[in-house]
Amino acid sequence: MFALKKLSTSAKTVAQPALRRQLGNYSLIRGRTVIVPQYQALKRCITTTSNTAEAEDNSAAATENTNDHHAVVSTFDLFSIGVGPSSSHTVGPMRAAKIFITDLKEHKVLDKVATLRVDLFGSLALTGVGHGTPEAVLMGIEGESPDKVETSTIQSRVKDIQTNKSIRLDGTHRITFDYEKNMVFNYFKTLPQHPNGLRFCAYDKDSNLVATNEYFSIGGGFVVNAETQLDHGENVYYKQINKKDAVVAERREQDIAVVSLPFRNSEELVAVCKRENMTIAQVVFENELKWSTPQEIREKLLRIWNTMDDSIRNGVMASPNDYLPGSLRVKRRAPRLYNKLLKGLYGGPLNQTGGYSQSYIPANGSQEEPATATPSENGNSQYPLALTFLPKKPKKKFVLPALDYLSVYAIAVNEENACGGRVVTAPTNGAAGTIPSVLKYYLEFISENPERDVMEFLLTTSAIGMLFKRGASISAAEVGCQGEVGVACSMAAAGFTAVMGGSVDQVENAAEIGMEHNLGLTCDPIGGLVQVPCIERNALAAVKAIAAAQLALNGEGDHRVSLDQVIETMRQTGVDMMSKYKETSQGGLAVNVPLC
Known part of the structure; x- marks a missing residue:
């Protein structure tokens, strides 16, 4: 059985106090994907978690008062290659689904999952069908990412999922999935943290809750949790899927500490x-x-x-x-x-046969050598690389x-x-x-x-x-x-x-x-x-x-x-x-x- 300290930090996403719901509903521990081998284990966590969550709230508030976070994020998180028609309704939900499935793999409970329920809230429910949200979520569940999914195959794969009433978690583990029943549109409900909310609940063959989490797609393909949404300006997000690439806690410290030239406005x-x-x-x-x-x-x-x-x-x-x-x-x-x-x-x-004027620039091969910029020429010896590659x-x-x-x-x-x-x-x-x-x-x-x-x-x-x-x-x-x-x-x-x-x-x-x-x-x-x-x-x-x-x-x-x-x-x-x-x-x- 998983101890709290071993629960995932890679999908740290939700502040949700309603832990005391019956089995089969949405029981969540703050900020973590909850892995629940048994319902009683979750019940024993409730008291401890509520106290921990309160302490985390106080700590987060204190941190926010002392740290006014800068605005710098990577250009390649702001500009990312994805699939249409919407970054908040398609790219973000696909990433969120893949994060959840990756979490199940890392906790070695993927094989225990027999069925899955997806809840869409607010704008994701109201305009999700027109924006391709359900299709994006299904592709994310099957292990696809927005920058690599073969767009021409999405519709046929979705039709196959709906017809056969099954889906393959991470593309390998096939489970029962009735689209009409398990994809739930909460048209008139909105999670308090953000209008674009979605929730995943995984169940075993006996309908016991195995894992659950909530995610918020805040635009541009960024997926965040309740804490980062409420902490104004904090640059914690989930563009990377695997925590080996970017652990949230480490990225939080990194963004505050290592940027050469920070700015807030x-x-x-x-x-x-x-x-x-x-x-x-x-x-x-x-x-x-x-x-x-x-x-x-x-x-x-x-x-x-x-x-x-x-x-x-x-x-x-x-x-x-x-x-x-x-x-x-x-x-x-x-x-x-x-x-x-x-x-x-x-x-x-x-x-x-060729009526388009291509502006393709090869990233490899021959290229113009950047003009050499010496400290004496630009008056700045501390940042020579930027001045060399991008002269005024x-x-x-x-x-x-x-x-x-x-x-x-x-x-x-x-x-x-x-x-x-x-x-x-x-x-x-x-x-x-x-x-x-x-x-x-x-x-x-x-x-x-x-x-x-x-x-x-x-x-x-x-x-x-x-x-x-x-x-x-x-x-x-x-x-x-x-x-x-x-x-x-x-x-x-x-x-x-x-x-x-x-x-x-x-x-x-x-x-x-x-x-x-x-x-x-x-x-x-x-x-x-x-x-x-x-x-x-x-x-x-x-x-x-x-x-x-x-x-x-x-x-x-x-x-x-x-x-x-x-x-x-x-x-x-x-x-x-x-x-x-x-x-x-x-x-x-x-x-x-x-x-x-």
């Missing part, structure tokens, strides 16, 4: 840049060096971009007669729009020859996302088209060094995303679409300003403008599908990001409203926003546009 970020005479991208690069080598950073950034570019290509090269999945019967628009643009540029129809850019002239491409690229990505294709959370799947669109536009029409510009752009945008994640939210279920498309617009505006050679103050100004004019943006997807108004909204956000950058570049960087003030305003607006406008499809366009 945009004011501190700008101050760090000026103090160290570095750009925002250089600061982020320097922080990434604590986790990866320069070559690894380069390769991972290029992999992120190449996946973005692939999603654009797949979107514009799809059949113009295809419809997006779901009841809305929305026809793909990107292929037709792209065909018209190419016809206008080249005076003929789209070349069906001269200011460029600003022209807009083809804004139509912004819309086409953004629509292409989000149509791929709606079809469950491979996209990058930027910072979420619902907002996945804005940042790739702006970067693609820059590479095609302005860039003189694509590889370096990709690095500069993505590192700059990630810094802005970190600020929103810490200071407000990137989850539409928490704050509406201002937390997804609004944040993406702000990030893209900052990245574009940076690669155009703007100053740190101008980058901050562009990010502020990008969000200021998305404040209050609601999330009201029709039919619970990430299609209308989501797809067009990404296109408009891309155009708005360029406009924000233009305003900032034409200014001196001084402005009346700061980015920090806008982020706090966004947070307050999200708190005040009615829940029917927060990805529940209970208000706005979702109720005013008929489905038939």
